Amino acid sequence: MANKENELIDELKNKFKLEPKIQRERRIWVSFDSNNILKIFKWIREYGFTHLSSISVTDWLEKGIYELTYHLWSYEHNMIITFKTKISRDKPIIESVTSIWGESAQIHERELHELFGVKFKDNPDLTPLFLENWEGPAPFRKDFNWRKYVTEEFYSDDNEREKIYYD
């Protein structure tokens, strides 16, 4: 059952000295150093992971890091491998993977740039997608409280009907 998974794990261990883990069938999770990003991803694309399912950022406020996760799917091997890497929260800069997965990577990075403020080097277009004329902090960061922001910005204390109703 887990032959394909084990083969890939061995390759990653030998080639890049990574330590992948199998979570369940068709799910592999692996952490890597963000400096090696292009080297590893070029190889994994060649290996058959042609579909970049999504990129995500998790904001670990207390540890002061952003954790980036790249979920890759292979139509050949039928499995997801998730690459995780950590970058500094204050200076979130990382190489873009647009050169490897093309436009599908570009659009994911463009979204994350807007929502988390991560700068992707060599991404040709990082204009905001959703928000117009937004000058505040990146809205999906954990230290941005939208409830507070909305109450201060749009609600009036004098108006009885505009009292907040959530807990």
Add this chain to the structure above:
Amino acid sequence: MIEELETISQDSEYDLYFGPAHPGSGNFGVKLKVDGEIVTSARADPGYLHRGFEKLMEYRTPIQNAVLSDRLCVLEPLNWNLIHAEAVDELMGIEIPDRAKYIRVIMAELSRIQSHIIWYGVFSKGTGFDTGFKMAFGYRDFILDLFELITGGRVYPAGYICPGGVRRDFPKNTKDKILKVLDKMNKMIKLWEMENPALNARAKDIGVLKINDAIRLGATGPVLRGSGMKTDVRKEEPYEIYDKLDFEVPFREEGDAYARYWIGIEEMKQSIKIVKQALNDLPNGEFIESSCKKPKLNVKIPEGEVYVRNEVSRGEAAIYMVSDGNTKPYRVKVRGPDFLHMIPVLEFLLKGVQIADVPAVYWSLNICPADMDR
């Protein structure tokens, strides 16, 4: 006066806004640069429907998020219910009773059928075939009646598929009622399969997407299958009971609007087949895991992370959920198929087409702005 007119006519380039408040675009805009009749470049302009679900879910418990997940896609709320429930189930390690799995699949497939009906309707409308539009929305109502009977809501099921199983069991005679509706669907599909020269002329060889481009642009689901890739998450990574079911994955090589439209119709037939099988094998027993029967707000989600993929009617949908051990998820990332279809794929396909073909290309992608903006 004449001089003025000449300067205008010499300059044949202009901007054309398709949406977001256009009846044929659905809460989403594309800015087209047009030279005469030909679109020279297209720029998607999302954000009209952005509600920030990923952030909203960080503030709520799974039982609240189950209701919220309806709204991820207006046109197929049950499928998004299912994928959210699966993510929570996997994080919490809940074993789902067999009956619940069957009910989930039946509901998801009925939802897929009604979503494809809307697709057919808006595609017909976009290409000037109004009868198709009206027929589609008429037939869709039969399925909405079923949803009302089973979930209580016609369009939004309010978290019917929840962590642990489903909220309610099937009421009496549901099986017969579903079978009756499926017969109607079969009749409808027979009508749609008739060759329609007007539609063929509008859809054949329009918006051709080659397989290499499709993979590079991140296309999934019917769009990728229309370009010649035989792929389906339900087959490659069976969730719930899909490994026990017998169904085909339709695909076509051409990659044009007609191929994608054809796949929509074939998929409805396959969904009907799936629902019939699942109804036939529907086991007795519990419809929800006993610990989830009474909704509790303060259940801690164990620490961990999962990536759950499903095939919704538009393609690959996924939820990445991280928990730090609290009652609310720490981070939820929603991957909607239309995020890729509506920005890179659409921009790529619209380049070089005539203005009259824009709606045909646009609607052949089976788009839904709700899960793109999120």
